[in-house]
Amino acid sequence: MSRTNKERTEATRAALIAAARTLFTDKGYADTATPDIVSAAGVTRGALYHHFEDKKALFRAVVEHEAAQVAETIEARSALAKSPREALLSGASAYFDAMEVPGRTRLILLDAPAVLGAECLGAIDRENADKSLHEGVRAQLSSSADRHQIQAISNLLSAAFDRAAIAIEAGGDRKIYEAAIVMLIDGARLQPPTTDG
Template sequence: MIARTRAQMVEETRAKLIQAARKAFASRGYAASSMDDLTAEAGLTRGALYHNFGDKKGLLQAVIDQIDAEMLARMRVVQEKAETPWLGLMAESLAYIEMALEPEIQRIMLLDGPAVLGDPAKWPNQTACLRRIEKTVQALIDEGTLKQVDAKAATWLLNGAVLNAALWIAAADDPKTVFSKAADAFQHMASGLLAER
């Protein structure tokens, strides 16, 4: 019982810090959010931050993991509603690109995240996502929906196009106009993979 209570306390502390950091990173940005402000907002000490996340960068990674999980859940819902696996893949890709219009995702996931943590394609959570997409692409190749191309290559190129479209939108002066252009171009580009019917 005592161990469970301690585990609950640790989880509560982590959740408070992530919530405070998420709010601060979204409104002020990573660089302008001080560790003292984050811990004060959560009602905790710097020691709690260091103990749970190592440093501010570790806290950013935890915030990104949380937002990423939420984004994946949203993309899965869109994908599952689609009539075919191909339309599902396109729907989830476009959903990701469209999420770049959301201020919190723009700031944390697409601007500060890559600046602090490096290439998003190398983030731990991306590996699982790429494997899942590659399975879908391979299945679409096997059933004849897509041309006979290398599934891994197609996956990395599709993923790169989606990610770069989102990064472009996040950095744009007029994100809505850029989204419209990016979504249209992505659909035309991706449809080039379709087998001739």
């Protein structure tokens, strides 16, 4: 049975993203050429530019795909939790599991900020794992913090998760970083921020 145009289009796009991911991970963004991506994907150069404006747009698609997979892992694990605290801790553990996928830390945390810029990467984060984190922090703090405080704590925890993932990738002890994250989460729960001077 022949595939529909939509199926062929999706298959071509998926092949380009998969090939690009491998090359971006192995060689880095700067050293990956579009002819190499086309060759690895088994498609034409025209197919590449039909789906993506340029190499940067393809890189963004790779990062979006990786970020979505991280978010799915977090959401699946935290959905089983029985309390906001447990959901945050389960989500943290799931995040570290997801970031252990080879190449993912480099793509999302090291190369993406330089290639895409903070604003673009922030938008990707907000659509994925940061959304779950924000909801978890809001549930954890309940009525003890306003939306600005919740956003600030979410941002700080997100940065802590990312720094921990980079450190673990470089050989740091995951158990130590997970314990530190527990302390941060519990600190936010026990001592909600105030707006007093």
